[in-house]
Structures are given as structure tokens and as C-alpha cells.
Amino acid sequence: MSRIINFLTCVKESSINVDSYISKKYLSSGLKYFTILLFMISLLAVIPNIYDLFSSIDTENMPDFEIQNGKLTVYAEQPYYIEENFIIDTTGIITQPVVDEGGRGILITEDALILKRPFEERRLELSLLEITNKEELEILLYIFLLILSPIIFIIIFLANVIKYSMYASILSLLGYILIRRKSTFKSVFSICIYSFTPYIILSYIDLFAQFYIGTIGLIWTLIIYGMALKKHSIS
Numbered sequence: 001m002s003r004i005i006n007f008l009t010c011v012k013e014s015s016i017n018v019d020s021y022i023s024k025k026y027l028s029s030g031l032k033y034f035t036i037l038l039f040m041i042s043l044l045a046v047i048p049n050i051y052d053l054f055s056s057i058d059t060e061n062m063p064d065f066e067i068q069n070g071k072l073t074v075y076a077e078q079p080y081y082i083e084e085n086f087i088i089d090t091t092g093i094i095t096q097p098v099v100d101e102g103g104r105g106i107l108i109t110e111d112a113l114i115l116k117r118p119f120e121e122r123r124l125e126l127s128l129l130e131i132t133n134k135e136e137l138e139i140l141l142y143i144f145l146l147i148l149s150p151i152i153f154i155i156i157f158l159a160n161v162i163k164y165s166m167y168a169s170i171l172s173l174l175g176y177i178l179i180r181r182k183s184t185f186k187s188v189f190s191i192c193i194y195s196f197t198p199y200i201i202l203s204y205i206d207l208f209a210q211f212y213i214g215t216i217g218l219i220w221t222l223i224i225y226g227m228a229l230k231k232h233s234i235s
């Protein structure tokens with residue numbers, strides 16, 4: 001519990017107190033903090049998406065069907081819309097999932113289940129299955145999502161690490177040049193990592209609020225980064 005409190009305190013101080021991380025000389029501590037922060041933000045970002053996926057599983061509205069020899073037979077007119085972004089079509093009229101505003105969609109064709117998510121698409125061949133009722137399909141979908149969930153998290157986490165590391169590296173290089181090499185690049189990079197806290201957090205909030213809060217976070221980060229560089233170059 002104390003570690004959680006210490007981490008949250010570090011998040012708060014990194015957002016409002018420039019002096020709190022100027023004194024942190026070790027880059028390893030900054031990288032550890034940076035990684036944990038991105039891990040937590042990525043986890044918070046993926047949980048609502050995973051929840052939506054599991055909530056979307058509802059086989060009660062599905063028509064009668066069976067899968068034999070890798071082929072799906074549906075006893076209903078098609079394309080069959082369970083939801084706007086959850087479609088069954090064995091006729092070939094629809095070949096790609098129709099996605100909603102969040103980039104999510106599920107399409108079941110004659111020979112595959114295709115799950116579309118932002119940044120990725122998963123395909124499960126029906127040749128691996130022998131299903132004769134809705135209950136079996138529902139269990140299959142849950143298992144499929146349980147396997148897919150950690151993969152989605154890892155992709156989002158790695159994407160965040162790459163994105164923010166690239167931003168921090170560029171900003172650190174510019175800061176190092178601006179203070180005319182009055183410090184080491186490691187120290188400047190460490191300062192930059194902590195100053196990125198408001199940008200990372202507000203960019204996450206912007207995923208749901210969509211009121212340019214991420215831009216406010218970027219401006220906030222640039223201001224405290226500039227203040228920190230100025231103090232660091234004088235000290």
C-alpha cells in the first residue's frame with residue numbers, strides 16, 4: 001500500500017512541483033517511474049474496451065446455426081445483424097467487419113470469425129470448431145476474448161512506450177541543446193520523463209472526454225519542462 005501511495009505522490013509532485021524531480025539524478029529511477037505510469041495508463045485504457053467486448057457477447061439474438069466440417073450454416077436471412085457492428089454473413093456480401101465509432105466490429109463468415117479492434121484484426125478459422133448450438137458458441141467467444149485481452153493490453157502498452165519515449169527523446173535533445181550543454185543528457189532526459197506526467201495522464205482522459213484535454217496536457221508539460229530546465233541549468 002505504501003508503494004502505491006508513494007507512486008501517486010510522485011505523480012502529483014511531477015505534475016505541479018518542478019523541484020521534486022530536478023533533484024532526482026538517477027535516470028534508472030525516472031525510467032522505472034515512466035514505465036509504471038505507462039503500464040497503469042495502458043491498463044486503465046484497455047479495461048473499458050475489454051469490458052465492452054465481453055458485454056457485446058449475446059447469443060440470444062442469434063439465429064439457429066451449426067458448424068460442420070469448418071463451414072457455418074445459418075438458418076435465417078442474411079446478412080444477419082445481431083448489432084450494428086456484430087454481423088453474420090455466410091453469403092459473401094460482407095467480407096470485412098463493420099466497425100463502430102471506437103473501431104470495434106465482429107463478423108462471422110462461412111468459414112471464419114473476424115474480430116476487429118483499433119490497431120489490429122484477429123481471425124479464427126471455423127475449421128477448428130464443431131459447434132451445434134448457441135451455448136457452445138458463447139463459451140467459445142468468451143475463451144477467445146480471454147486469450148485476446150492480454151494481447152490487446154500488450155499492444156497498447158508497447159505502443160504507448162514507443163510513442164512517449166520518442167517524444168521524450170526529441171524533447172530532451174532539444175532541451176540539452178537549449179541549455180548549451182550545462183548538464184548531461186541523462187539528467188535532462190530524466191527531467192523530461194517526469195515532466196511528461198500531465199501530458200500522459202490528460203491524453204488518457206482525452207480518450208473519453210474529447211475536449212482537447214491532451215493538448216492542455218502537452219502545454220502543461222512544456223511549461224514545467226521549461227521551468228525545470230531553467231532551474232537545472234542555473235543550479
